[in-house]
Amino acid sequence: MSQFWSQRTHDLTPYVPGEQPKDMEYIKLNTNENPYPPSDKVLAAIQAASDEGLRRYSDPIGNDLKQAIADYYNVDTSMVFFGNGSDEVLGHTFAALLKQDAPLLFPDICYSFYPVYCKLFGIESIQIPLNENFEIDIKDYEIENGGIIFPNPNAPTSIALPLDDIETLVQKNPNSVIVVDEAYVDFGAETAVPLTKKYPNVLVTQTFSKSRSLAGLRVGFAIGAPELIEGLERVKNSFHPYTLGKPALAGATASMLDVETFEKNRDALIETRDWSTQALAELGFDVTPSSTNFVLALPPEGHSAEEIYLALKSKGVLVRYFKTPRIDKHLRISIGTDEEMQGLLNALKSIIT
Ligand SMILES: *Cc1c(COP(=O)(O)O)cnc(C)c1O
Numbered sequence: 387m388s389q390f391w392s393q394r395t396h397d398l399t400p401y402v403p404g405e406q407p408k409d410m411e412y413i414k415l416n417t418n419e420n421p422y423p424p425s426d427k428v429l430a431a432i433q434a435a436s437d438e439g440l441r442r443y444s445d446p447i448g449n450d451l452k453q454a455i456a457d458y459y460n461v462d463t464s465m466v467f468f469g470n471g472s473d474e475v476l477g478h479t480f481a482a483l484l485k486q487d488a489p490l491l492f493p494d495i496c497y498s499f500y501p502v503y504c505k506l507f508g509i510e511s512i513q514i515p516l517n518e519n520f521e522i523d524i525k526d527y528e529i530e531n532g533g534i535i536f537p538n539p540n541a542p543t544s545i546a547l548p549l550d551d552i553e554t555l556v557q558k559n560p561n562s563v564i565v566v567d568e569a570y571v572d573f574g575a576e577t578a579v580p581l582t583k584k585y586p587n588v589l590v591t592q593t594f595s596k597s598r599s600l601a602g603l604r605v606g607f608a609i610g611a612p613e614l615i616e617g618l619e620r621v622k623n624s625f626h627p628y629t630l631g632k633p634a635l636a637g638a639t640a641s642m643l644d645v646e647t648f649e650k651n652r653d654a655l656i657e658t659r660d661w662s663t664q665a666l667a668e669l670g671f672d673v674t675p676s677s678t679n680f681v682l683a684l685p686p687e688g689h690s691a692e693e694i695y696l697a698l699k700s701k702g703v704l705v706r707y708f709k710t711p712r713i714d715k716h717l718r719i720s721i722g723t724d725e726e727m728q729g730l731l732n733a734l735k736s737i738i739t
Contacts, residue, residue, distance in 0.1 A: 472606025486532025
């Protein structure tokens with residue numbers, strides 16, 4: 387606290403990311419990072435971009451990256467926006483599109499950054515409870531709103547909403563923007579990108595942090611109708627036009643073009659997720675059906691999530707525990723390599739038996 391802070395700074399409730407402790411080597415399953423490294427092609431592109439001259443500003447338009455994303459999703463480059471991680475893309479989205487007279491709607495259990503942006507930008511919001519199975523029921527969203535945002539698949543529940551439901555939501559709300567945060571879509575849900583070509587009010591955001599192994603490079607993007615993208619560009623160019631440095635632009639472009647590595651790592655992760663879900667169930671955990679690179683697991687009777695989280699940490703395994711209503715009985719466990727998941731399971735066995 388300081389007398390020099392503005393009132394707005396006083397009133398903020400900043401986002402708290404998952405811990406990145408440095409005190410020892412952990413099996414790190416707490417921030418949904420990809421366990422596989424980016425490909426050599428990506429690393430070579432980053433090196434080449436750095437060699438070529440960091441003394442010059444990066445390209446503020448970033449057409450190569452836009453083209454690579456546009457080609458992958460078969461849309462026009464005028465429908466593509468990128469930023470410094472999808473967190474920044476989302477920030478610009480809140481400022482550009484979601485601050486309206488009517489309240490913004492989002493699920494009560496979802497990405498905990500949304501309420502943070504609402505505070506920062508002074509956006510009124512209503513949190514709509516997920517149903518008892520932790521699913522989004524689109525009937526609960528039939529109220530006046532100035533926008534709707536949700537992750538799909540949802541985080542931290544890992545559950546996906548079918549594309550038909552998203553389309554219904556879009557049709558029922560022709561006067562508000564529906565933002566689908568697809569940070570995890572590559573791990574098992576259907577993308578809403580095709581809807582962006584059919585409707586003027588859908589914005590899809592994605593990230594290179596999870597399925598493309600580039601959390602440390604900080605690149606995210608959005609796809610939507612050209613008018614929505616133009617709105618995002620207006621805000622971006624009123625804030626920071628050189629969003630991405632040359633290494634990030636080049637690395638993300640190379641990653642988008644390297645479909646083979648992307649698919650190989652994604653498939654390996656899904657296979658690991660499926661056998662480890664089974665193994666967790668055998669230990670007595672109740673695991674939600676995951677379409678992501680993490681699972682939400684309810685510990686067996688007689689064990690609290692917090693106790694297991696702490697015991698795992700002391701054994702060198704980090705998972706995420708949210709001390710917040712409705713999900714404080716669960717653990718969110720990111721999917722690592724086969725060896726890392728085996729390490730988790732061994733540690734869990736010694737804790738719960
Ligand atoms: C990880 C995550 C993001 C942010 O990703 P970055 O691109 O790393 O900023 C956005 N939304 C959800 C739901 C996430 O889990």
